Amino acid sequence: MLLLVAFCLVLSAISCWILLRTLIPKLSRLLLDQPNARSSHREPTPRGGGLAFVVVSAGSSLVAVVLGPLQTSALPQSVLPLVALPLAIVGLLDDRFNLPASWRYGTQLVTVFLMLWLSPIPLLWLLLPLVSIALTAVINFTNFMDGLDGLVAGCMAVAIGALALRLAASWPIWSLVGALLGFLLWNWSPAKVFMGDVGSTFLGAVFAGLVLQAPNLPEAFGMLLVATPLLVDAFLCVLRRLFDGQRVFQAHRLHLFQRLHQAGWPHARVSSLYVAATAVLAIALLWGGLPWLITFAALELLIGVWLDQRVAVPFALASRIS
Numbered sequence: 343m344l345l346l347v348a349f350c351l352v353l354s355a356i357s358c359w360i361l362l363r364t365l366i367p368k369l370s371r372l373l374l375d376q377p378n379a380r381s382s383h384r385e386p387t388p389r390g391g392g393l394a395f396v397v398v399s400a401g402s403s404l405v406a407v408v409l410g411p412l413q414t415s416a417l418p419q420s421v422l423p424l425v426a427l428p429l430a431i432v433g434l435l436d437d438r439f440n441l442p443a444s445w446r447y448g449t450q451l452v453t454v455f456l457m458l459w460l461s462p463i464p465l466l467w468l469l470l471p472l473v474s475i476a477l478t479a480v481i482n483f484t485n486f487m488d489g490l491d492g493l494v495a496g497c498m499a500v501a502i503g504a505l506a507l508r509l510a511a512s513w514p515i516w517s518l519v520g521a522l523l524g525f526l527l528w529n530w531s532p533a534k535v536f537m538g539d540v541g542s543t544f545l546g547a548v549f550a551g552l553v554l555q556a557p558n559l560p561e562a563f564g565m566l567l568v569a570t571p572l573l574v575d576a577f578l579c580v581l582r583r584l585f586d587g588q589r590v591f592q593a594h595r596l597h598l599f600q601r602l603h604q605a606g607w608p609h610a611r612v613s614s615l616y617v618a619a620t621a622v623l624a625i626a627l628l629w630g631g632l633p634w635l636i637t638f639a640a641l642e643l644l645i646g647v648w649l650d651q652r653v654a655v656p657f658a659l660a661s662r663i664s
Contacts, residue, residue, distance in 0.1 A: 346513055346516075347513065347516050350513045350516040350517045350520055351517075351520035352520065353520065354402065354518070354524065355520040355524035358520070358523075359524040359527055359528070361394040361398065362524070362525065365393065365394060366388055366528070366535050369388035369390045370388040372390075373437055373438060373538065374389075375536060380593050380594065380595050382595070382609070383491075385532075387533060387535065388535050388536070389535070389538035390434060390437050390536075390538040390540055390541075391528065391529065391535035391536060391537050391538065391541065392537030392538055392544060392545075393538075393540050393541070394521065394524075395524070395544075396423075396427070396430040398517060398520075398524075399514065399517050400423045400427050400430075402513070402514040403420055403421055403422070403423040403514040403517075404424060406512065406513065406514045407420060407424070418461070418555060419511045420513075421460070422460075422515070422547075422548050423515075423518060423548060425453060425456045425547070426453060426543075426544045426547035426551065428449055428453065429543045429544055429547050432445060432446055433446075433538065433540035433541070433542070433544065434540035436539050446539075450481050450482075451474060451478065454474050454478060454550075455474075457551040458473065458477075460555075461554035461555065463556060463557070477550045480553075481547050482546070482576075483546070483572065483573050483577060484542050484569075484573075485539060485542040485546060486576045486579075486597070487575060488536070489599065489600055490531075490600075490609045491529060491531035491609040492526055492533070493572075493599060493617075494542055494572065495522050495525055495537060495541075495545075496526060496530075496613055496614075496617040496620075497569065497616050497617055497620045498522060498572075499519055499526065500568075500620045501549060501568045501569045501572075501624065502515065502518060502519055502545075502548065502549055502552065503519045504565075504627055504628060505553070508565060508628060509556075511552070522545075525541075530610070533609075549569060553565045563632075564627055564635050567627070567635050567636065567639045568620065568627055568635075570619070570623055570639045571619040571646075574643060575597050576597065579598070582596070588661070596657060596660050596661060598649065599612050599616065601654035601656075601657070602649065602653060604654070604655040605653055605655050619645075622642070623638055623642070
């Protein structure tokens, strides 16, 4: 099993790196992201690079399903990249053409229903409205947090890897982790390519789908907490903007990670902090259990509050200049 995981990681990382090397010149012509007042980068950079790890992981998923055989218990995990594929396609089209929000959210809801159908957790359908809102929030929060070099790719590589270990996931999930590592070689600061909506919404959906593969709700809650650095930053920012009377879906630079960058922290330092915080929670999940995980998540929340109050550009000031 360890040899298969290692083989998947290495092969997927190499495949994604090579694919991106081919894609970047084309993305530079079709999806070049020009810096503006709200950008965290200064040089024109192509976006849509998430297409590479989407292709690698969805291709691995397709191979696993077609060529199998897969154990029945492993099948839902193995097909998650395929379930999230329509989201990636809509994300790619949105990167290029700015699709209506109704199209994006409708695709998210269909994806959520499919993931719920694959979930072994009992009684989830009785909480369908609440669960649908929560899962689409995970997808959108992951997308919101894609604003600094290596941030989302690094955190999700750690978080999905931790969930894969916890669930003893099948090799297509490990191919996604490996592909993210290959993507990070291009996406780490200074980034040569951004993942775009095609990658961020896909990652949010696969992560949410893995959480739904937990055997029960407490275990699912624990796995969700691994992504605390990403999800809580986005959640608290949405709440603060609501209370401040701002338009929540309007572009801004008010997340904690953005205000740390505005305070002078380089991309690599902010992203490394978030990835390290995610790694601490991953270790707590795998070796400490839920009580330790909750404890460290609460501690990281307190550290985030301290950074917000003592280090980052103040929220009120950033609101005025955004």
